[in-house]
Amino acid sequence: KGSDGKYTVTLIPGDGIGPEISESVKAIYSAANVPISWEEVSVTPILKGGKTVIPDVAIQSVRKNTVALKGPLATPSQYPDIRLTRAQTDNGDAVGKGHISLNLTLRRTFNLFANVRPCASIKGFKTPYDDVNTVLIRENTEGEYSGIEHEVVDGVVQSIKLITWEASERVARYAFHHAQASGRKRVTAVHKANIMKMSDGMFLSACRQVAKDFPGITYDEDLLDRVCLQITQNPLPYADRVMVMPNLYGDILSDMCAGLIGGLGLTPSGNIGRDASIFEAVHGSAPDIAGKGLANPTALLLSSLMMLRHMNLNDYASKIEKAALTTIAEGKTITGDLGGKSSTKEYTAAIIEKLGKA
Amino acid sequence: KGSDGKYTVTLIPGDGIGPEISESVKAIYSAANVPISWEEVSVTPILKGGKTVIPDVAIQSVRKNTVALKGPLATPSQYPDIRLTRAQTDNGDAVGKGHISLNLTLRRTFNLFANVRPCASIKGFKTPYDDVNTVLIRENTEGEYSGIEHEVVDGVVQSIKLITWEASERVARYAFHHAQASGRKRVTAVHKANIMKMSDGMFLSACRQVAKDFPGITYDEDLLDRVCLQITQNPLPYADRVMVMPNLYGDILSDMCAGLIGGLGLTPSGNIGRDASIFEAVHGSAPDIAGKGLANPTALLLSSLMMLRHMNLNDYASKIEKAALTTIAEGKTITGDLGGKSSTKEYTAAIIEKLGKA
Ligand SMILES: CC(C)[C@H](C(=O)O)[C@@H](O)C(=O)O
Ligand SMILES: CC(C)[C@H](C(=O)O)[C@@H](O)C(=O)O
Numbered sequence: 001k002g003s004d005g006k007y008t009v010t011l012i013p014g015d016g017i018g019p020e021i022s023e024s025v026k027a028i029y030s031a032a033n034v035p036i037s038w039e040e041v042s043v044t045p046i047l048k049g050g051k052t053v054i055p056d057v058a059i060q061s062v063r064k065n066t067v068a069l070k071g072p073l074a075t076p077s078q079y080p081d082i083r084l085t086r087a088q089t090d091n092g093d094a095v096g097k098g099h100i101s102l103n104l105t106l107r108r109t110f111n112l113f114a115n116v117r118p119c120a121s122i123k124g125f126k127t128p129y130d131d132v133n134t135v136l137i138r139e140n141t142e143g144e145y146s147g148i149e150h151e152v153v154d155g156v157v158q159s160i161k162l163i164t165w166e167a168s169e170r171v172a173r174y175a176f177h178h179a180q181a182s183g184r185k186r187v188t189a190v191h192k193a194n195i196m197k198m199s200d201g202m203f204l205s206a207c208r209q210v211a212k213d214f215p216g217i218t219y220d221e222d223l224l225d226r227v228c229l230q231i232t233q234n235p236l237p238y239a240d241r242v243m244v245m246p247n248l249y250g251d252i253l254s255d256m257c258a259g260l261i262g263g264l265g266l267t268p269s270g271n272i273g274r275d276a277s278i279f280e281a282v283h284g285s286a287p288d289i290a291g292k293g294l295a296n297p298t299a300l301l302l303s304s305l306m307m308l309r310h311m312n313l314n315d316y317a318s319k320i321e322k323a324a325l326t327t328i329a330e331g332k333t334i335t336g337d338l339g340g341k342s343s344t345k346e347y348t349a350a351i352i353e354k355l356g357k358a
Numbered sequence: 359k360g361s362d363g364k365y366t367v368t369l370i371p372g373d374g375i376g377p378e379i380s381e382s383v384k385a386i387y388s389a390a391n392v393p394i395s396w397e398e399v400s401v402t403p404i405l406k407g408g409k410t411v412i413p414d415v416a417i418q419s420v421r422k423n424t425v426a427l428k429g430p431l432a433t434p435s436q437y438p439d440i441r442l443t444r445a446q447t448d449n450g451d452a453v454g455k456g457h458i459s460l461n462l463t464l465r466r467t468f469n470l471f472a473n474v475r476p477c478a479s480i481k482g483f484k485t486p487y488d489d490v491n492t493v494l495i496r497e498n499t500e501g502e503y504s505g506i507e508h509e510v511v512d513g514v515v516q517s518i519k520l521i522t523w524e525a526s527e528r529v530a531r532y533a534f535h536h537a538q539a540s541g542r543k544r545v546t547a548v549h550k551a552n553i554m555k556m557s558d559g560m561f562l563s564a565c566r567q568v569a570k571d572f573p574g575i576t577y578d579e580d581l582l583d584r585v586c587l588q589i590t591q592n593p594l595p596y597a598d599r600v601m602v603m604p605n606l607y608g609d610i611l612s613d614m615c616a617g618l619i620g621g622l623g624l625t626p627s628g629n630i631g632r633d634a635s636i637f638e639a640v641h642g643s644a645p646d647i648a649g650k651g652l653a654n655p656t657a658l659l660l661s662s663l664m665m666l667r668h669m670n671l672n673d674y675a676s677k678i679e680k681a682a683l684t685t686i687a688e689g690k691t692i693t694g695d696l697g698g699k700s701s702t703k704e705y706t707a708a709i710i711e712k713l714g715k716a
Contacts, residue, residue: 101552104553127591128486128487129486144519144550144553144554145553149554149555149556149557150556151556154523155522155523155524155560156520156521156522156523157520157521157522157556157557157559157560158518158519158520158521158557159518159519159521159554159556159557159558160516160517160518160519161502161516161517161518161519162514162515162516163514163515163516163517164513164514164515165512165513165514166513192502192606192609194459195462195502195503195606196502196507196517197507198507198508198509198515198517199507199515199516199517200517201515202513202515224610225609225610225612225613226613228610228611228613228614228617229613229614229616229617229621229622230617231617232590232614232617232618233485233617233620233621248550248553251550251583252582252583252586252610253586254583255583255584255586255587256586256587256590256614258587259586259587259588259589259590259591260590262591263587263591264587
């Protein structure tokens with residue numbers, strides 16, 4: 001908290017529609033008098049020793065402020081970073097092009113161990129489902145994202161899924177704390193321990209051990225494929241719980257759940273670490289509509305509200321949330337992707353107007 | 359084909375509701391005069407050298423007949439086979455209990471390299487979606503199912519995802535052939551090569567190479583998380599294509615798609631190998647309703663129709679399919695899980711009645 005009574009927060013507007021949706025959040029925050037001053041930094045990647053890295057000034061800012069809000073960062077191209085294996089090249093060069101996603105780099109740099117992805121149906125926004133209300137907590141540092149891969153012999157590649165007791169225990173503990181703090185009565189560990197008996201098995205063991213410290217919370221386990229099967233048939237039994245899982249499963253299940261409520265334009269996320277936390281909209285940078293004033297800032301706004309709650313600024317969060325959800329529920333002044341005809345600015349103004357009335 | 363003009367097919371009724379739904383299929387096949395004689399074998403597991411194995415007589419039968427129809431096999435218990443790692447035990451025994459799923463054992467024993475899982479909305483059966491119509495083809499021998507895992511040091515486990523050029527190329531080729539034979543104009547490879555650059559990268563390279571041999575079919579690629587996000591929002595763009603993917607992704611995506619059309623009671627599957635193919639209902643053995651005459655035989659019946667088409671008995675397949683789908687669409691004589699009140703026998707009789715009228 002600075003001498004002006006405000007908290008400094010790093011703002012990474014990001015690429016494509018990032019700057020527009022960031023402007024929207026800033027405008028709403030001014031109108032709501034949220035005691036935050038934004039320290040805006042760019043994360044345009046720089047090339048260092050053949051690798052794309054995040055500029056130091058961005059890293060320093062997040063480290064200093066310990067809280068950041070982040071728009072979408074484009075990965076250099078869709079997935080150009082398929083590494084060629086020996087079997088595919090003549091010269092035996094197995095290194096390939098190798099752009100690492102900047103989103104992942106940020107998660108790694110700050111050891112953001114828990115990725116929190118709430119997913120709740122938004123009233124008034126029509127999808128086949130209106131009773132989704134779950135919180136996914138994804139281990140965010142290892143698993144299938146270890147980055148360890150090698151070609152054993154020509155045409156035989158191994159990727160390592162790395163599971164450690166330490167990271168499993170840490171994310172499990174975070175999940176139980178989160179459930180406790182948010183009044184959710186059940187934590188479900190999602191896994192494929194029927195197949196990956198040792199790795200997912202250890203993940204489950206860690207969850208089981210942590211569960212003992214939370215006697216007030218029901219703990220259970222469910223197979224990833226079963227959850228996918230059942231939540232699409234009926235999301236209700238999955239409401240009001242927290243689901244915790246290894247990295248890749250969280251990637252998949254969170255996108256699936258986002259699909260059930262209407263897409264990534266509506267889902268917030270937070271990457272929680274011990275020394276810093278980054279709240280981000282996980283949708284893409286939407287280059288096709290960038291700069292046209294049509295972007296939907298909701299995911300970034302909802303992510304910022306997770307951030308406010310993380311900072312114990314709950315009242316501001318609730319007030320803004322109410323204004324945004326009411327605006328969507330009324331359905332008059334919403335952006336195109338939500339089925340409306342309004343510009344980012346008009347939608348933002350509508351939310352601000354609601355704030356004034358509150 | 360035997361001297362009686364009939365094909366002998368191995369029937370593995372399986373556990374729980376398996377025998378009841380198998381009876382239903384047999385009754386329908388008799389009524390339709392399908393030229394098949396069933397060789398029924400049990401796959402009650404036997405213990406050999408501390409491992410559960412499949413009885414030899416079952417293996418021999420499948421090997422001889424090369425085609426089998428299979429009901430659900432219960433895995434000894436839900437997932438008791440979490441192997442304890444050194445970090446979790448006192449005595450350093452890392453071997454654990456280790457029941458391998460019999461379903462997987464069958465796939466491995468016969469090197470059933472392609473798991474074909476069509477998923478199409480069934481007319482008259484109400485779900486939030488009525489336009490799902492996709493075919494998933496899952497690599498069925500390696501990937502995350504390699505079974506190779508080890509504890510590097512206390513509390514650090516590695517599971518190996520194994521991807522070979524050979525298996526990738528083989529399943530890709532099968533997918534293109536399948537698309538061609540079934541009139542689907544597009545093959546999409548589903549992957550996470552943005553993360554697993556070398557393993558999923560090699561899978562994609564194999565698909566790209568095979569695609570060159572099928573100029574009449576559009577080939578493209580999509581991220582697994584994106585597919586999950588989008589297909590739940592709108593399955594239509596995924597209709598009329600074949601999606602091919604590594605093992606685990608197929609496990610997850612096929613259950614998700616099954617959820618979209620109403621569950622595993624309605625989805626067939628076939629495990630295709632060079633020397634044998636096994637068609638199976640992938641739902642569970644439903645011990646809670648076993649023996650009560652309430653089970654829904656649809657998934658096994660639809661799987662058997664994939665089998666008939668595999669055997670070039672297309673006319674029988676179409677005739678039975680029409681009778682079954684009409685019975686479901688009318689919605690009068692259907693089982694409880696489909697929203698009706700009929701017994702397995704009544705539902706079966708209704709299908710047979712329709713056959714008579716055809
Ligand atoms: C951008 C990509 C690397 C990332 C992931 O796979 O984790 C994204 O899909 C996500 O869910 O945040
Ligand atoms: C029974 C289980 C081992 C299996 C799998 O994970 O493949 C099942 O979920 C399936 O999809 O056939």
